[in-house]
Amino acid sequence: MSDLLNILSNSNKDIDNQKLMDYLSGKLSEKERHEVEKLMADNQMMNDAVEGLQQFKDQKKLDAYVDQLQKQLNTYIQKKKERRKAKWFGTQYDVWIFISIIVVLLLMLIAYFVIRNVPPK
Amino acid sequence: MMRSDKHAEFSDQQLLENYYQDGKAEWLGILLPRYTLLLLGVCMKYLRNEEEAKDCVQQVFLKAITELNKYKVDYFKAWIYMVAKNHCLMKIRDKQGRQSVEIKDHHVQTTDELLDGNPHIEKDELLSRMSNALEHLNDEQKQCIILFYLEKRSYQEIVERTGYTLMQVKSHIQNGKRNLKIMLEKKREGENKNR
Secondary structure (H helix, E strand, O other), X not given: OHHXXXXXXXXXXXXXXXXXXXHHOOOOOHHHHHXXXXXXXXXXXXXXXXXXXXXXXXOOHHHHHHHHHHHHHHHHHHHHHHHHHHHHHHHHHHHHHHHHHHHHHHHHHHHHHHHHHOOOO | OOOOOOXXXXXXXXXXXXXXHHOOOHHHHHXXXXXXXXXXXXXXXXXXXXXXXXXXXXXHHHXXXXXXXXXXXXXXXXXXXXXXXXXXXXXXHHHHOOOOOOOOOOOOOXXXXXXXXXXXXXXXXXXXXXXXXXXXXXXXXXHHHHHHHHOOOOHHXXXXXXXXOHXXXXXXXXXXXXXXXXXXXXXXXXXXXXX
């Protein structure tokens, strides 16, 4: 009877994707099925996700879809990283240009004073 | 076969904290893929179209990357679920040209909260209240709750035993569970008022 108190639990327990896939393809035992379904009853996201995933016509394609989405995400994050790097180098580049201009101006100033202070022959 | 998470030693919370510390999107590149399958399911449930669901997951990822940069999120799973759901509803609304209400998280009290709020209630007392509340459920809900939580039957077994459809079984369990919580909360509120 103490299992009654389980009704009050709002589980935030996670389920690994492989187990979810096995559940969808009916590979789990009755006991394991009940465990997954208990998580579904406790967790609205899980419940929505399973109901949605069951609507895919070809369950076998799910792996490929997930793979494709993850690759797209990785590409985006990689690009973001490169943009960040380029921005950093861009900033560094600006600093060097600024330093070069200052150095050139200083050299011109020194040259000016040197030329001015050389006594005429 | 699903690829296993190479960074399983990091919890969602740790990955988020790392991201907030150094701002490197690579941390999100570990965190977000953990939710690809769940998000794909959630988007499919609301949009009922495979291509749209895939696009939606991609958009949710981008939205997450942008939004996480702006403010601190404490409970990632609940947050990403809300982002996905609201994004789907926005898409449905755009399609239908109708107004839709934004979904807000509904907080339901858990066992600990029901006990914490009232230290006078012992677990045994809570259990006896639960059994009592169970008797007040309608027959369908009571039957499904007993088969699911006490006899630990799967949805399919309950369908076969009761003759209800899968949707009915799920709905009886959900509604029964909600009604039990409401009954217990009401009882507790009544006691607090009398004190």
